[in-house]
Amino acid sequence: TVNGARLWQSLMDLAEIGAYDDERTGLRGVDRLALTDADAAGRRQVVTWMEQAGLTVRIDRMGNIYGRREGTDLTAAPVLTGSHIDSVATAGAFDGCLGVLGGIEVVRTLDERGITTRRPIEVGIFTEEEGVRFGTDMLGSAVAAGRLTLEYAHALTDRDGLTLGGELARTGFDGPTDVRLAPPHSYVECHIEQGPVLAEHGVPVGVVTGVQGISWQEITIHGRAAHAGTTPTHLRADAGLAAAQIIVHLRSLVDSGEYGDLRATVGHLTVHPDLTNIVPARAEMTVDLRNPDDAHMARAEEALAAFLHELEGSRPGLSLTTRRMAKTAYAPFDEGVQKVIAQAADDHGLKHISLLSGAGHDAQEIAALCPTAMIFVRGEYDGISHNPREYSTPEACAQGVDILATTLLRLANQ
Amino acid sequence: TVNGARLWQSLMDLAEIGAYDDERTGLRGVDRLALTDADAAGRRQVVTWMEQAGLTVRIDRMGNIYGRREGTDLTAAPVLTGSHIDSVATAGAFDGCLGVLGGIEVVRTLDERGITTRRPIEVGIFTEEEGVRFGTDMLGSAVAAGRLTLEYAHALTDRDGLTLGGELARTGFDGPTDVRLAPPHSYVECHIEQGPVLAEHGVPVGVVTGVQGISWQEITIHGRAAHAGTTPTHLRADAGLAAAQIIVHLRSLVDSGEYGDLRATVGHLTVHPDLTNIVPARAEMTVDLRNPDDAHMARAEEALAAFLHELEGSRPGLSLTTRRMAKTAYAPFDEGVQKVIAQAADDHGLKHISLLSGAGHDAQEIAALCPTAMIFVRGEYDGISHNPREYSTPEACAQGVDILATTLLRLANQ
Numbered sequence: 001t002v003n004g005a006r007l008w009q010s011l012m013d014l015a016e017i018g019a020y021d022d023e024r025t026g027l028r029g030v031d032r033l034a035l036t037d038a039d040a041a042g043r044r045q046v047v048t049w050m051e052q053a054g055l056t057v058r059i060d061r062m063g064n065i066y067g068r069r070e071g072t073d074l075t076a077a078p079v080l081t082g083s084h085i086d087s088v089a090t091a092g093a094f095d096g097c098l099g100v101l102g103g104i105e106v107v108r109t110l111d112e113r114g115i116t117t118r119r120p121i122e123v124g125i126f127t128e129e130e131g132v133r134f135g136t137d138m139l140g141s142a143v144a145a146g147r148l149t150l151e152y153a154h155a156l157t158d159r160d161g162l163t164l165g166g167e168l169a170r171t172g173f174d175g176p177t178d179v180r181l182a183p184p185h186s187y188v189e190c191h192i193e194q195g196p197v198l199a200e201h202g203v204p205v206g207v208v209t210g211v212q213g214i215s216w217q218e219i220t221i222h223g224r225a226a227h228a229g230t231t232p233t234h235l236r237a238d239a240g241l242a243a244a245q246i247i248v249h250l251r252s253l254v255d256s257g258e259y260g261d262l263r264a265t266v267g268h269l270t271v272h273p274d275l276t277n278i279v280p281a282r283a284e285m286t287v288d289l290r291n292p293d294d295a296h297m298a299r300a301e302e303a304l305a306a307f308l309h310e311l312e313g314s315r316p317g318l319s320l321t322t323r324r325m326a327k328t329a330y331a332p333f334d335e336g337v338q339k340v341i342a343q344a345a346d347d348h349g350l351k352h353i354s355l356l357s358g359a360g361h362d363a364q365e366i367a368a369l370c371p372t373a374m375i376f377v378r379g380e381y382d383g384i385s386h387n388p389r390e391y392s393t394p395e396a397c398a399q400g401v402d403i404l405a406t407t408l409l410r411l412a413n414q
Numbered sequence: 415t416v417n418g419a420r421l422w423q424s425l426m427d428l429a430e431i432g433a434y435d436d437e438r439t440g441l442r443g444v445d446r447l448a449l450t451d452a453d454a455a456g457r458r459q460v461v462t463w464m465e466q467a468g469l470t471v472r473i474d475r476m477g478n479i480y481g482r483r484e485g486t487d488l489t490a491a492p493v494l495t496g497s498h499i500d501s502v503a504t505a506g507a508f509d510g511c512l513g514v515l516g517g518i519e520v521v522r523t524l525d526e527r528g529i530t531t532r533r534p535i536e537v538g539i540f541t542e543e544e545g546v547r548f549g550t551d552m553l554g555s556a557v558a559a560g561r562l563t564l565e566y567a568h569a570l571t572d573r574d575g576l577t578l579g580g581e582l583a584r585t586g587f588d589g590p591t592d593v594r595l596a597p598p599h600s601y602v603e604c605h606i607e608q609g610p611v612l613a614e615h616g617v618p619v620g621v622v623t624g625v626q627g628i629s630w631q632e633i634t635i636h637g638r639a640a641h642a643g644t645t646p647t648h649l650r651a652d653a654g655l656a657a658a659q660i661i662v663h664l665r666s667l668v669d670s671g672e673y674g675d676l677r678a679t680v681g682h683l684t685v686h687p688d689l690t691n692i693v694p695a696r697a698e699m700t701v702d703l704r705n706p707d708d709a710h711m712a713r714a715e716e717a718l719a720a721f722l723h724e725l726e727g728s729r730p731g732l733s734l735t736t737r738r739m740a741k742t743a744y745a746p747f748d749e750g751v752q753k754v755i756a757q758a759a760d761d762h763g764l765k766h767i768s769l770l771s772g773a774g775h776d777a778q779e780i781a782a783l784c785p786t787a788m789i790f791v792r793g794e795y796d797g798i799s800h801n802p803r804e805y806s807t808p809e810a811c812a813q814g815v816d817i818l819a820t821t822l823l824r825l826a827n828q
């Protein structure tokens with residue numbers, strides 16, 4: 001077993017970087033959007049910890065960071081673990097960080113015990129997993145796995161028009177090594193569940209069978225600015241009303257039950273000129289759809305497209321454009337790696353269930369390169385995440401990383 | 415008749431102050447929010463024109479500006495005309511400015527013709543008529559008329575937390591004279607219609623019978639930030655969805671026909687943290703209701719309050735608060751002044767109709783002090799306003815100000 005107290009301390013220390021006091025909840029949250037100054041400070045801290053743990057650190061052209069512990073077989077492909085340390089703007093301490101700091105804690109533990117492995121073990125930190133700054137999630141791992149190109153990623157811009165490439169250079173994380181990852185032997189990621197399933201089942205850890213499909217689109221609605229007092233209702237082309245109708249319609253698609261386990265979220269929404277007595281001329285919004293079933297997802301996307309088409313035709317002066325931000329299909333994980341994880345949990349005497357991930361993870365990208373699976377750790381408060389209330393107990397975190405240690409050790413000796 | 419070309423030139427010159435190029439329409443718009451640097455520059459320009467026209471300028475503690483042309487009877491109450499020169503952020507050249515520059519043009523014309531009047535004529539510029547920067551419309555005239563206090567107005571803040579009192583001082587428009595206006599003999603305001611009624615009737619000018627009621631509220635919705643991928647729909651308290659439901663419900667109140675000629679607009683809407691994969695924790699929006707009938711307005715406000723109450727109860731974790739921003743009842747204008755305006759229009763050979771104003775105007779506040787009415791000038795493109803496309807022809811503007819001149823002359827000799 002790993003040193004749970006040391007793991008916990010590193011989680012709490014990292015959470016101080018980019019910390020803020022959340023007015024509403026009175027809690028301390030984390031705001032460490034990818035490649036901001038806070039993220040760069042967090043990266044420097046974790047690189048220091050990697051080096052203190054004896055890892056050899058390399059940084060690739062996407063800013064992905066890998067810390068390597070050599071194995072005895074100098075030609076064997078490494079076993080990779082890791083996750084991300086970028087966060088959303090209202091985050092807790094665990095999302096992503098548990099996987100990275102857990103990987104480092106495993107290395108520390110192996111070193112203390114003088115344990116060597118046949119294969120090297122590498123701990124990865126992937127850039128812009130959250131996707132909230134530059135608009136595409138799992139970005140660093142997707143480029144490392146070859147699904148997206150470096151050029152696409154470098155050209156993405158944030159809301160201020162800053163490019164990802166420019167921000168990599170500004171923060172000093174535009175590393176020299178090739179971004180395309182040579183296929184590892186296997187990949188295992190430990191992550192908080194971010195949902196209520198483990199708590200509902202009363203188990204501390206889960207073996208993840210895969211990740212549901214994710215569809216992100218941006219919708220821009222053009223209407224016509226007009227005076228709120230004088231413009232008759234029939235002469236309006238109200239972009240804000242159209243956005244509201246889309247949001248309400250999305251909820252009705254979910255509630256209809258016709259699209260399987262569809263989830264729909266409009267997290268970003270702005271209207272322009274955004275003034276009390278002016279009918280909005282323009283609205284901009286994102287639509288985040290999730291579905292474990294690709295056929296259901298395709299039908300939900302079609303239903304949304306049909307509604308947008310109908311809306312556009314419903315009023316003169318209203319026009320809509322959509323832009324694809326991100327799209328991933330249902331991603332199943334490797335059954336062999338799942339078995340090693342389940343066995344490790346059994347060995348530690350920890351109850352577990354198998355479950356599908358509701359959130360996207362770097363593991364689903366690396367799964368294209370090698371056998372991959374994930375360990376989920378239970379969260380309190382219905383597993384709430386992307387919220388300062390996000391919390392997993394020190395015990396739960398240590399148990400997840402215990403399983404990670406045993407799993408990595410077994411895989412690294414295969 | 416006045417000098418229409420000179421009037422037009424002053425409208426175009428003033429529109430250059432705070433001008434911007436509107437990307438979407440390719441038109442040149444005006445952005446001169448109250449007490450910004452642009453508004454201050456506009457004020458200085460108009461004060462210069464007032465002084466060049468021989469007016470004696472005074473500024474009160476609300477930044478309201480009055481330019482006075484003496485009459486022959488040194489004890490007679492003045493006839494007041496005027497409007498505002500602050501604008502919304504996506505404005506045209508005419509809203510408010512026509513009334514102020516029209517008043518100055520009348521003075522120039524009287525001077526050129528060597529016409530004296532028994533009563534003084536004053537041209538007023540009222541502060542923050544639009545209400546979009548500090549949240550309450552017709553603010554300067556409401557304080558001048560005694561409906562709102564100076565303390566209330568000075569303490570209002572903009573979105574950056576700057577107070578109106580501070581901005582008055584910063585721009586140098588915190589004048590020394592008492593804000594409470596001594597009752598004028600009468601008040602006449604010339605303004606663009608900002609709606610389609612005159613165009614529909616094929617007449618160039620209108621005699622305004624009054625202003626419909628206006629209700630402005632701000633609604634803040636507190637929900638719970640949560641992960642878009644992992645949070646089951648039944649565990650969400652989505653503040654953005656609640657905002658959307660309010661917007662759609664408001665439209666259904668309008669469409670029901672049960673609230674008379676109700677108009678409803680949500681012009682301001684923001685969600686927080688405003689990120690793709692986070693269920694909104696908070697939403698902030700304004701609701702602008704208009705109704706010519708106070709009883710219908712009261713019932714519409716009740717229906718909205720009932721819906722908000724129902725919404726709050728519909729999901730645990732969702733709470734709503736409302737804040738009153740502005741509220742004015744239906745304000746009828748003086749029939750005597752309306753008759754003088756109609757007679758002046760007849761004398762100029764201009765067809766006219768009587769109509770109610772859809773927009774709020776300073777005239778409805780000054781109406782509490784003295785007999786008041788307004789002249790409306792037709793707008794092109796369905797009378798669109800609060801939009802760079804806002805346009806009235808040089809002829810229409812000159813015709814409105816011709817009627818203003820004749821009306822002021824008659825009232826000033828009463």
Ligand SMILES: NC(=O)NCCC(=O)O
Pocket residue numbers: 095129130131137138194358359360361641642643691
């Ligand atoms: N784990 C996680 O929060 N990933 C971000 C991508 C997503 O929205 O699912």
Ligand SMILES: NC(=O)NCCC(=O)O
Pocket residue numbers: 227228229277509543544545551552608772773774775
């Ligand atoms: N005339 C005008 O646009 N007034 C602003 C107040 C309102 O929204 O009616």
